[in-house]
Amino acid sequence: MPSKEPTAFAVILGGGSGTRLWPASRRARPKQLLSFGASESLLGAAVRRGAALVGLENTLIVTAADQAAAVRAAIPDLPAANIVAEPMPRNTAAAVGLGAVVAQRRAGPDAVIAALPADPFIGDEATFARLVRLAIAEARETIVTIGVMPTHPETGFGYIRQGTRLARPGTDAVHDVGGFYEKPDRATAERYVSSGEYLWNSGMFFLTARRMLDEARRHLPSLGALLDEAVSARDADAVVAAGYADAPSISIDHGIMEKAAGLRVVPGAFGWNDVGSWAALPALRAPDARGNVVIGGATLIDGDGSIVMADEGAPYVGVLGVRDLVVVVTKDAVLVIPKDRAQDVRRIVEAAKQSGRDDLL
Amino acid sequence: MPSKEPTAFAVILGGGSGTRLWPASRRARPKQLLSFGASESLLGAAVRRGAALVGLENTLIVTAADQAAAVRAAIPDLPAANIVAEPMPRNTAAAVGLGAVVAQRRAGPDAVIAALPADPFIGDEATFARLVRLAIAEARETIVTIGVMPTHPETGFGYIRQGTRLARPGTDAVHDVGGFYEKPDRATAERYVSSGEYLWNSGMFFLTARRMLDEARRHLPSLGALLDEAVSARDADAVVAAGYADAPSISIDHGIMEKAAGLRVVPGAFGWNDVGSWAALPALRAPDARGNVVIGGATLIDGDGSIVMADEGAPYVGVLGVRDLVVVVTKDAVLVIPKDRAQDVRRIVEAAKQSGRDDLL
Numbered sequence: 114m115p116s117k118e119p120t121a122f123a124v125i126l127g128g129g130s131g132t133r134l135w136p137a138s139r140r141a142r143p144k145q146l147l148s149f150g151a152s153e154s155l156l157g158a159a160v161r162r163g164a165a166l167v168g169l170e171n172t173l174i175v176t177a178a179d180q181a182a183a184v185r186a187a188i189p190d191l192p193a194a195n196i197v198a199e200p201m202p203r204n205t206a207a208a209v210g211l212g213a214v215v216a217q218r219r220a221g222p223d224a225v226i227a228a229l230p231a232d233p234f235i236g237d238e239a240t241f242a243r244l245v246r247l248a249i250a251e252a253r254e255t256i257v258t259i260g261v262m263p264t265h266p267e268t269g270f271g272y273i274r275q276g277t278r279l280a281r282p283g284t285d286a287v288h289d290v291g292g293f294y295e296k297p298d299r300a301t302a303e304r305y306v307s308s309g310e311y312l313w314n315s316g317m318f319f320l321t322a323r324r325m326l327d328e329a330r331r332h333l334p335s336l337g338a339l340l341d342e343a344v345s346a347r348d349a350d351a352v353v354a355a356g357y358a359d360a361p362s363i364s365i366d367h368g369i370m371e372k373a374a375g376l377r378v379v380p381g382a383f384g385w386n387d388v389g390s391w392a393a394l395p396a397l398r399a400p401d402a403r404g405n406v407v408i409g410g411a412t413l414i415d416g417d418g419s420i421v422m423a424d425e426g427a428p429y430v431g432v433l434g435v436r437d438l439v440v441v442v443t444k445d446a447v448l449v450i451p452k453d454r455a456q457d458v459r460r461i462v463e464a465a466k467q468s469g470r471d472d473l474l
Numbered sequence: 475m476p477s478k479e480p481t482a483f484a485v486i487l488g489g490g491s492g493t494r495l496w497p498a499s500r501r502a503r504p505k506q507l508l509s510f511g512a513s514e515s516l517l518g519a520a521v522r523r524g525a526a527l528v529g530l531e532n533t534l535i536v537t538a539a540d541q542a543a544a545v546r547a548a549i550p551d552l553p554a555a556n557i558v559a560e561p562m563p564r565n566t567a568a569a570v571g572l573g574a575v576v577a578q579r580r581a582g583p584d585a586v587i588a589a590l591p592a593d594p595f596i597g598d599e600a601t602f603a604r605l606v607r608l609a610i611a612e613a614r615e616t617i618v619t620i621g622v623m624p625t626h627p628e629t630g631f632g633y634i635r636q637g638t639r640l641a642r643p644g645t646d647a648v649h650d651v652g653g654f655y656e657k658p659d660r661a662t663a664e665r666y667v668s669s670g671e672y673l674w675n676s677g678m679f680f681l682t683a684r685r686m687l688d689e690a691r692r693h694l695p696s697l698g699a700l701l702d703e704a705v706s707a708r709d710a711d712a713v714v715a716a717g718y719a720d721a722p723s724i725s726i727d728h729g730i731m732e733k734a735a736g737l738r739v740v741p742g743a744f745g746w747n748d749v750g751s752w753a754a755l756p757a758l759r760a761p762d763a764r765g766n767v768v769i770g771g772a773t774l775i776d777g778d779g780s781i782v783m784a785d786e787g788a789p790y791v792g793v794l795g796v797r798d799l800v801v802v803v804t805k806d807a808v809l810v811i812p813k814d815r816a817q818d819v820r821r822i823v824e825a826a827k828q829s830g831r832d833d834l835l
């Protein structure tokens with residue numbers, strides 16, 4: 114019989130590097146390890162929030178094997194056994210599955226896993242913590258997600274439609290999930306937002322280890338078989354090492370959540386920002402009176418609405434008289450791009466790659 | 475009796491560093507040592523032009539003692555004795571005086587010295603050479619300068635008014651100098667240019683060694699005395715070393731030319747550009763179809779009217795989507811500034827100085 118507060122694990126999904134925050138983010142230093150001038154990285158903040166909710170001993174990071182050392186160095190307090198290294202990247206369905214295996218082996222099949230992407234910034238941590246507790250409690254019964262109340266018609270995110278509101282005490286709502294929706298075009302996104310029925314899909318999912326294994330078995334049988342084998346094996350790591358390459362590379366959204374039944378969603382507004390480009394930085398770091406964010410000792414004179422960052426070991430950075438510009442300097446690369454074209458940084462990364470500068474990727 | 479072609483010396487004035495081309499230009503690497511991606515520096519081009527006119531053996535560089543080693547390294551073909559090191563900077567009157575001393579000691583008082591600033595870019599070298607030959611020929615009789623036909627109402631230069639045109643064979647004109655004029659305000663500059671009577675003062679002067687010493691004696695007596703002593707001394711260097719600190723620190727324009735009588739000016743249009751700021755670079759290096767100048771392997775994607783330079787040893791530079799922007803990256807500094815504010819680079823340099831970064835000056 115489950116206790117009133119089920120044992121819960123934060124499964125922080127630390128994979129994914131992305132090029133949108135190049136040159137600060139690299140293969141070897143993915144976005145979640147960046148701190149943008151603050152005292153903690155995005156991953157560090159995620160671990161701190163997770164530890165506050167479920168305890169550090171129940172906070173897991175699933176990350177690529179070749180990033181595990183960097184993660185360990187970045188989060189030295191985390192028990193080494195709580196860093197779950199994927200032999201190779203296999204997207205989030207498999208990563209959450211690994212978290213479920215660890216949770217079930219440690220605390221049984223009723224353990225709730227809170228699968229939390231490592232890289233979003235959370236501005237209102239108190240609200241976030243309250244909603245996570247609610248989602249964990251609901252997760253004893255079914256799969257739960259937290260949906261972010263949209264602040265603008267973003268076309269870069271998937272959406273979740275809220276179904277019937279369920280009767281719950283307190284002011285925080287719980288709804289049936291009415292459906293998952295792919296990244297929309299602009300007009301559709303505007304319709305979603307104005308309807309008030311749609312939420313951003315934050316990629317946070319809450320469910321028991323048992324439910325995760327059940328769903329994997331049903332919708333991704335080869336993954337399900339691997340997870341079952343790992344749960345009962347004497348050496349789970351060896352099972353994963355042997356079989357992970359054959360696991361399907363699919364997101365938990367597409368692979369499981371969109372097919373599963375009875376999902377619930379907790380809507381919330383808690384300053385969530387996925388730091389999708391340099392243009393997001395003013396949401397993380399309070400801009401000055403002229404809208405500038407200056408990080409790392411860079412010099413900005415007479416600028417407006419600009420982001421100027423000098424990374425550790427970077428050359429001296431002097432910027433003057435610019436408007437709505439992004440200037441990011443690391444020890445080996447310089448990026449200059451208008452804020453409203455910050456997504457196009459991939460074209461610079463591609464050019465570096467084309468010219469054989471793999472060291473910059 | 476002087477020969478038809480008097481012995482002439484090119485006295486290249488290699489002092490002055492300036493901060494307007496920071497971060498490429500530094501105390502230790504002044505503007506004239508920069509090449510802006512070409513195969514020769516501004517100084518190298520000046521020496522090459524001088525050597526073509528008067529021979530390498532008669533080409534002198536007057537430079538600050540603490541820059542002499544860098545100059546020697548930059549111009550290895552020049553005889554070491556032709557690098558005249560000033561013990562300390564004393565502006566151009568004294569520098570030209572040193573050139574006159576060397577010229578007179580080597581070739582007598584009738585030797586003509588062509589005092590040529592090291593740092594302007596000359597686009598039309600054939601025309602320039604023709605006008606210099608004319609000026610050298612005229613200089614047997616008096617002091618001659620070459621005035622640059624203005625292309626716009628520049629407020630950053632002094633002007634020379636052309637007086638009576640003198641009767642000379644050929645199409646190149648020689649005028650009496652009608653006067654020297656300080657850097658004008660905008661309205662005055664416009665009046666100067668529209669009148670057709672005014673030329674930019676290029677700082678190029680042509681006169682015999684005898685005349686230089688005469689004028690120094692008359693207008694700058696302490697300098698005159700030092701030069702006289704150096705001309706007749708067994709060890710001229712020792713005289714200069716002992717007395718140069720007491721030489722007046724004044725430009726040859728103010729100290730001598732504005733006071734001297736009988737000056738002539740040769741007007742010319744030969745693609746002269748003083749490279750007064752980064753905004754001048756498109757005059758030196760042919761811009762692409764969108765008006766961009768990209769130097770040193772920097773990557774510029776979808777830019778217009780911009781200047782992007784990666785100096786030797788600089789980090790990778792990736793710039794996208796900018797307009798009329800200057801991005802200059804060296805191994806230890808990054809400058810980002812709009813082209814139309816390129817003169818304000820001194821404010822960045824000042825900020826670096828204020829924060830104790832003397833290594834960047």
